[in-house]
Every structure is written in structure tokens, then in C-alpha cells.
Amino acid sequence: MELKTQIHAEDGKQELFITREFDLPLNLLFRAYIEPEIVAQWMGTKVIKLENKQHGSWQFETTDPMGNKHGFHGTIHEFSINQRITRTFEMTNANFGPQLEFLEFEQLTLQTSKLTMHLVYRSVEIRDQLLQLPFKQGINMAHNRLQEIVKNL
Amino acid sequence: MELKTQIHAEDGKQELFITREFDLPLNLLFRAYIEPEIVAQWMGTKVIKLENKQHGSWQFETTDPMGNKHGFHGTIHEFSINQRITRTFEMTNANFGPQLEFLEFEQLTLQTSKLTMHLVYRSVEIRDQLLQLPFKQGINMAHNRLQEIVKNL
Numbered sequence: 183m184e185l186k187t188q189i190h191a192e193d194g195k196q197e198l199f200i201t202r203e204f205d206l207p208l209n210l211l212f213r214a215y216i217e218p219e220i221v222a223q224w225m226g227t228k229v230i231k232l233e234n235k236q237h238g239s240w241q242f243e244t245t246d247p248m249g250n251k252h253g254f255h256g257t258i259h260e261f262s263i264n265q266r267i268t269r270t271f272e273m274t275n276a277n278f279g280p281q282l283e284f285l286e287f288e289q290l291t292l293q294t295s296k297l298t299m300h301l302v303y304r305s306v307e308i309r310d311q312l313l314q315l316p317f318k319q320g321i322n323m324a325h326n327r328l329q330e331i332v333k334n335l
Numbered sequence: 336m337e338l339k340t341q342i343h344a345e346d347g348k349q350e351l352f353i354t355r356e357f358d359l360p361l362n363l364l365f366r367a368y369i370e371p372e373i374v375a376q377w378m379g380t381k382v383i384k385l386e387n388k389q390h391g392s393w394q395f396e397t398t399d400p401m402g403n404k405h406g407f408h409g410t411i412h413e414f415s416i417n418q419r420i421t422r423t424f425e426m427t428n429a430n431f432g433p434q435l436e437f438l439e440f441e442q443l444t445l446q447t448s449k450l451t452m453h454l455v456y457r458s459v460e461i462r463d464q465l466l467q468l469p470f471k472q473g474i475n476m477a478h479n480r481l482q483e484i485v486k487n488l
Contacts, residue, residue: 196349196455237410239390257390257410259423259433268433270412270423280412280421282435282455302349302435302455 187322196306200299208289224328340475349459353452361442377481
């Protein structure tokens, strides 16, 4: 099955790009990133904090099938409704450190929209380690859930 | 005159490293980065906000010799006393966008300490544009002021 979420990672760079087109109006796609109840569903996470504003911050926690808890957190540098979220992102209890994420939301048609994520890492090595994880499959599954959940809102 | 603050920028990378050794005990060097009155003096800036904590944020404003105001702001992702500040940094009214900054503070001797800044940019192009500015001289002058002001505290 074709993966709808595409990852572009050029060799030797400390960044990568993720793109996905959704069969969702722009405002619904954006809501999937800012409304705690919707985030919780498609990410399968507990939303502990999600302050959707410039200089806000966020914190999520997931529990894996073994019962282990995994934390994620960061700050929101810039927030522009239906357009852009610039944030830091870090997995706690991992050794990857924080990364800087630029999320851009754009309308394609009245019923379709596109998400472009530009992730910038502390080093090429950290980015490459993350790409060794089942990252591509994971984000595809999550985005597929997003599409299914949000279209029925 | 030798520049005491060193900048290391490898060709083709979207990051750079800044290092400086100070004739200051570690805790005084760290205070120069967190106490608004001290920051204001050595940076020559107005400190509008400086929340020294994880998920805090900061905002500075300078007035240049022509009377123009320049804003700077960002979030604080991680804050560890006398050790580490990880923050975002953006000049408002510039087109560089935000960068991710890792500041590491370390004791060398009881009377000397070292600052290492690792700055990660959105792109190689943006980093190279910033390096075209009188960046090296500016940060050296600022760090020289820091040294003079803080040693007399």
C-alpha cells in the first residue's frame, strides 16, 4: 500500500521534510493539531497541556502496549491560525534532545489541504538515528487515523 | 586585537558554534544570562520578559543609534541552573525566522568558565546570510562588556 505521507531526507543534512495531502478542508486539518480531544484520538496520546499561542507550550503522554509511559513536550514559538505552528519537540527519556519544527498548513481546494512539516535536528547523526526507527510507518498510520477521525466530525 | 569569542561555522551546514572563555566564576557567567538588569547592561537591550524556566519565554527590545527599535523573542525549552539553556531565538521584522539555540555553561576553574552556544538555523542560506552581518564583532563586543560588567558585581 502506498504511503500517503511522504518523507524527504537529503543525505548529510540535519533536517527533513514531511508532506501529506488530506481530503479535509484546511480548518478541519488545523483543528486536528490544536483541539486536545482530536489530538488525543489520532495520536493515541494523553494531552496534558496544549497552549495554542505564541510563547505557549505543550505536553503529551502515551502509554505503549507494554504499559510503559512515553512523554513528549515542547514550546510554541509561533502560532498562526490555519497557517503555521512553529514549535520545539522533545521525547523525554530519549537521548535525541529537542528539535525545531515548522508546521505549515495550506488550502488546496475547499475540500483538500496540505501539511508540510520541516523538522530541524541538533545534528545529522540524531536525524539519522530517528530515521532508523519505524518513523515513516508510524506517521503514516497516525495521519491515516487523523483523516478518518476528522472527516467524521 | 584578538577576538576572544570564537565562531566555528562549517561550510554547507545549517548550524554554527560560538565559544568564549570568561574570567568569571560559573555562577556569575550564568547570572549574566538570567538576571534582567545584567542582561540589559551587557546586551544594551530592554528586557521586556525573561522567564527563566522550562516552557518559559523571553522578549528583548533594542534601540539603534538611529532611534529604530529592534525586537527579539523566543521560548525557553529547557532551563538548568548553571548548566544549560535551550531556547528559540527570532529577530522580529527580519526574514531569518526562528533558530534553535543550545547554551551550555561549564566551570573551568573556580574563577573561570566557558560558554558554548550551538545555533541551529532553518537553512544553510539563512545561516550564511547572518554570517554576512558584523556578527563576529558584535558578539565579541557584547561578551567583552559582559566580562567587564559582571566582574565588578
